[in-house]
Amino acid sequence: MDTPSEDGEPLPPQLMFLKRLVTGLAVVMIAGFLVLIAALVIRLNRPLITLPDQIALPAGAEAQAFTQGADWFAVVTTDDRILIYDRASGALRQTVTVD
The missing domain is CATH 1.20.5 (Single alpha-helices involved in coiled-coils or other helix-helix interfaces)
Incomplete structure (x- = not known):
């Protein structure tokens, strides 16, 4: 129709x-x-990814950048180091020096 x-x-x-x-x-x-x-x-x-309340950087280190993985997170410092921390405990896992 x-x-x-x-x-x-x-x-x-x-x-x-x-x-x-x-x-x-x-x-x-x-x-x-x-x-x-x-x-x-x-x-x-x-839910947001949980991180520790505080991150203890080594003496004299100043954070420049931040990145994260599945069970870790990393802080790039102004003195050309990458500090890799454990996500669960917040303990420093590894330090990488950038040449």
Whole structure:
């Protein structure tokens, strides 16, 4: 059955198809946007990675950068050293000197 246009005449079949296509696209876009928002909410509500409250740097060392792995984290110092710490205990695991 044809839907009447504003002036009361029925719409041609091609325009009805186009109208349904545009409506379907709008529904898919809204659903995709809602899925995107849900994914962001789920991702941002994950627990943060736990780190020790304090990190004991060697005397005279000043932190310049920070990076982390699965069970470790590292602090790059201004005197060209990389200090690798254990994530669970916070103890210094290894020191790497950068040449």
